[in-house]
Amino acid sequence: MNKLPTLAPQTMGEAMEFSKMVASSGMVPTNYKGKPQDVLVAVQWGYELGLQPLQALQNIAVINGKPSVYGDAALALVKNDPRCAGVSEWVEGEGDKRTAYCKVKRRYQEEIEETTKSFSVEDAKRARLWGKQGPWSQYPDRMLTMRARGFALRDAFPDALKGVVTVEEAQDYPTEPVNITPPANPLDAIEAPQEAPEQPEAEIVVEDTPEIIEPTDEPPMAEEPAVSYQMVSATGNNVGDPCNSIDDFGNAFLKMMTTYSQAERTASGKELPPRERMTMLKQLRQNNQAILDQLDESGMVIVTDAYKKHLAKLGASR
Numbered sequence: 001m002n003k004l005p006t007l008a009p010q011t012m013g014e015a016m017e018f019s020k021m022v023a024s025s026g027m028v029p030t031n032y033k034g035k036p037q038d039v040l041v042a043v044q045w046g047y048e049l050g051l052q053p054l055q056a057l058q059n060i061a062v063i064n065g066k067p068s069v070y071g072d073a074a075l076a077l078v079k080n081d082p083r084c085a086g087v088s089e090w091v092e093g094e095g096d097k098r099t100a101y102c103k104v105k106r107r108y109q110e111e112i113e114e115t116t117k118s119f120s121v122e123d124a125k126r127a128r129l130w131g132k133q134g135p136w137s138q139y140p141d142r143m144l145t146m147r148a149r150g151f152a153l154r155d156a157f158p159d160a161l162k163g164v165v166t167v168e169e170a171q172d173y174p175t176e177p178v179n180i181t182p183p184a185n186p187l188d189a190i191e192a193p194q195e196a197p198e199q200p201e202a203e204i205v206v207e208d209t210p211e212i213i214e215p216t217d218e219p220p221m222a223e224e225p226a227v228s229y230q231m232v233s234a235t236g237n238n239v240g241d242p243c244n245s246i247d248d249f250g251n252a253f254l255k256m257m258t259t260y261s262q263a264e265r266t267a268s269g270k271e272l273p274p275r276e277r278m279t280m281l282k283q284l285r286q287n288n289q290a291i292l293d294q295l296d297e298s299g300m301v302i303v304t305d306a307y308k309k310h311l312a313k314l315g316a317s318r
């Protein structure tokens with residue numbers, strides 16, 4: 001039986017064509033759809049790490065502008081290295097005394113070097129991760145293991161991982177400071193209403209104003225660390241100040257959609273036809289989908305309905 005060929009670009013031209021094809025596919029992660037340049041960079045990172053193109057797209061993510069690899073893929077890369085003599089993971093203790101361990105063995109000619117790293121509940125609390133909304137609340141043992149794994153793999157095989165951290169670790173790092181320098185791209189000027197005093201955001205009138213998301217009645221947990229939610233513009237830039245709650249983020253997102261929908265011109269006077277505004281709305285939602293997914297059911301319904309109304313109104317005006 002003939003084996004199917006592997007899609008592996010050999011030249012820059014082939015890589016660019018491949019990236020365009022993949023970016024238009026519906027079978028790639030959301031962050032790569034419609035972004036052939038990001039696909040090309042991810043594929044290049046995959047080559048350097050030893051991942052096939054499609055493996056790279058599934059296992060490489062960009063967090064705070066830096067490439068990172070999912071913990072399972074990092075483990076696979078290390079185990080596939082001929083110098084690896086085994087990787088062991090386990091969790092000891094109960095309750096707040098739990099500690100995750102990862103031991104990595106590496107061959108140096110006739111010798112075996114062992115690297116063991118740990119990450120405990122106490123470590124997680126010190127880093128303000130314990131009880132954090134998301135995986136740290138849903139799968140705490142898994143996250144403890146991922147932290148211990150990331151430390152051990154990077155210390156034992158820095159050459160195999162090329163210094164790339166795991167996604168699970170990168171996601172827990174604080175968001176980089178927002179660049180307050182006015183953007184050069186004229187489209188960015190409509191994404192930060194506070195920079196255009198002649199058309200302040202507060203004066204926007206919307207015919208069909210979406211229902212405001214009401215905060216939940218449940219009080220926050222006393223020991224839960226502070227969490228902020230940063231909105232990202234359609235062009236991938238941080239916009240506005242981070243929100244302190246998911247409900248505040250939902251309300252800010254509703255207002256930002258209204259700004260995009262009603263921006264007939266940029267600050268420089270360039271006309272924005274309805275089709276371009278629809279594209280910007282779709283990109284805005286795509287760039288913030290990970291945070292929007294944390295809204296409760298009622299909040300998600302409000303945001304989704306408002307999003308559909310904006311698209312329908314722009315589509316009808318074309």
